[in-house]
Amino acid sequence: MLEPEKEKGAYAALNRILIVEDEATIARLIEVSLKRAGYECTVAHDGLAAADLIEAHDFDLALLDIMLPGLDGYELLDYLRPMGTPVIFITAKTTTKDRVRGLSLGADDYLVKPFAVEELLARVEAVLRRTGRGGRLLQAFGVTLDAVGRTVTRADGSPVELTPREFALLEQLLRNRGAALYRDVLYERVWGAELADTRTLDLHIQRLRKKLGWQDHQIETVYRVGYRLRKED
Amino acid sequence: MRFSAKLVCSMLLVVVAFFSLGGSALLYGDFTDHLSSSGQQEQGQHGLVCAAVENEVLALLRQGEAVDRAAIQAFGQRLGGAPDQVRALLPRTAEGPAPLEQAYDSSFPAGWAGKLPGAGQAVITRADGRVWRVYRSDLLGGLTLYSAFDLTEAFAARTRSLRRFFMLEAAVLAAAGAVAAALSHRLTRPLALLTRASSRMAAGDYALRTDIHTGDEIGELSESFDRMAAAVQEKVAALELSVRQREDFMGAFTHELKTPMTGILGYADLLRTMQPDPAEQREAAGAIYHEAKRLEDLAGKLLQLLHLDEEELALGPVSLDAAAAQAVRSAAPLLRQNGAAVA
Known part of the structure; x- marks a missing residue:
């Protein structure tokens, strides 16, 4: 229903992420966001189900709520630690004491509710990068973007020279592949300010298309919305 | 000043006051008694000498001899003296007795500078480094007899008594002070306990209790x-x-x-x-x-x-069946999950 198709070769490595959250709405939100960003997700709503899944599969990352029925987040952490699976706690327990406890028990990061989805994605990526489970390469139409090395390479291996803003813009398009992004959101995320007039953004899109050689509506202009990086046909 | 010290001072003050008053009264009474009893003896002796002198004068007059210095001197020698006593026989004129230096017979120490009493009176005086009581009687034949009795010893005894009394008082004070201090310390110790408990409570320890059972106001x-x-x-x-x-x-x-x-x-x-x-x-x-x-x-x-808490809770009867059924319905998923059979 809401699953973006898994394109072959769209991403260098498809990370498997376990989501353990008893609030259905939030679990769904996280699942959708992560799948859109290109991760494979499995959801469990309580500690015991999560424990079974952990035993059955290998995950690259686990997002754990702390207050769970059955086993709580801390106990699941004990389960996951010997496997070396990195863990991010997602929880409403915000006090410094709780955060310190979570981190000293061995969690790799700690995200507090309510969180912005953007922040969740960034932290997931950071943890995966840190634990060596994903040199995040984003690919589309023969172009590869290395989020860490900040390089863009063509299919033949030749580098593409992009300004920092162009790079950031391409990254946003790649991360939200297939979604029609609103202009003001794009502008905010790349320039960090409110959209004053659209010309700068449009110009940058034009330049990107030119530099990447994407003249066939790879980057689609969506009427009255903004831009979308098309999914591979 | 601390309360226990105040107690001690009060007690000592009372002790000193009454001890001093009582002691002084006692000593004074004793001394007066002593003086008056020795006084009676002195008067007796003085009286004897008076009588002897008058007898001699009468004898002299009967024999037709003059009552003059030589006769009196001879008489005086015959009479002899006694320890701690001196006397002087003087001629008397209309103006009074002659000065002491002109006495017919005197065993008064030379240069005697003490007071002399009036006729028929006695006076206590200092002279020649000692304390005397001097009696005077005007006798027949124009003679006056002064008898002086050495009371120095009595007075010295009184001084010794006083000294002993003061030492006793000092000792009593010290002992009373020590006992009073000990007692007052005992009595005020509960107060220290109360003070400590109060400050502990002020510091946040509310569990402390003083538990003093002395059966008095402090209790x-x-x-x-x-x-x-x-x-x-x-x-x-x-x-x-x-x-x-x-x-x-x-x-x-x-x-x-x-x-x-x-x-x-x-x-x-x-x-x-x-x-x-x-x-x-x-x-x-x-x-x-x-x-x-x-x-x-x-x-x-x-x-x-x-x-x-502002509203009145309206209590109404509830069907137990309905309540139980609803509870089972709500918990059904969880119950089934845990393996219970749910109807």
Whole structure:
């Protein structure tokens, strides 16, 4: 229903992420966001189900709520630690004491509710990068973007020279592949300010298309919305 | 000044006052008695000498001899003396007796500078480094007899007595002081305990009790203090409980608030960022709606809770069957999950 198709070769490595959250709405939100960003997700709503899944599969990352029925987040952490699976706690327990406890028990990061989805994605990526489970390469139409090395390479291996803003813009398009992004959101995320007039953004899109050689509506202009990086046909 | 010291001083003051007064009265009385009893003896002896002198004068007059210096001197020698006594026989004229240096017969020490009494009187005086009582009698034949008795020893004895008394008083003072100090320390010790308990309570230790059973005002104070301490402890515990309950409530409430907020924010952010396809859009909108409804419920419950003590709770009969059935319905999924058979 809401699953973006898994394109072959769209991403260098498809990370498997376990989501353990008893609030259905939030679990769904996280699942959708992560799948859109290109991760494979499995959801469990309580500690015991999560424990079974952990035993059955290998995950690259686990997002754990702390207050769970059955086993709580801390106990699941004990389960996951010997496997070396990195863990991010997602929880409403915000006090410094709780955060310190979570981190000293061995969690790799700690995200507090309510969180912005953007922040969740960034932290997931950071943890995966840190634990060596994903040199995040984003690919589309023969172009590869290395989020860490900040390089863009063509299919033949030749580098593409992009300004920092162009790079950031391409990254946003790649991360939200297939979604029609609103202009003001794009502008905010790349320039960090409110959209004053659209010309700068449009110009940058034009330049990107030119530099990447994407003249066939790879980057689609969506009427009255903004831009979308098309999914591979 | 400390209270125990005040007690000691008061007691000592009383002791000193009455001891001194009593002692002094005693010593004074004794001395006066002694003087008057020795006085009687002296008078007796003086009287004897007077009689002897008058006999001699009468004898002389009967024999037709003159009452002159030589006769009196001879008489004086015949009479002899006594230790601690001196006498002087003087001629008397119309103006009074002659000065002492012109006495017919005198065993008074030379250069005697003491007072001399009037006729028929006695006087106590100092002379020649000693204390005398001098008697005077005017006799027949124009003679005056002075008898002086050495009282120095008596006075010296009195001084010795006084000295002994003072030493005794000093000793009594020291002993009384020590005993009074010990007693007053014993009596005021409960006060120190009360003070300590008060400052401990001020520092936050409400569990201390003084427990003093002396059966007096201090015991009553202790009892009353302990009651107060118990009341304070209870009150503080109740307040702390209230604060803890409030904190717990705030924590739980915030948590309940955050969860729907996360959902709403997340989906709203999604909708804001990109144009979703219709299915996505419907899902997102639905989630936002439901989470917002949860918040509305929460707000309603909170309002109810806040007004709970203001409203009268209406108690009504409830069907136990219905209540039980509803409980089973709500818990059914969880019960089945845990392997219970649910009808």
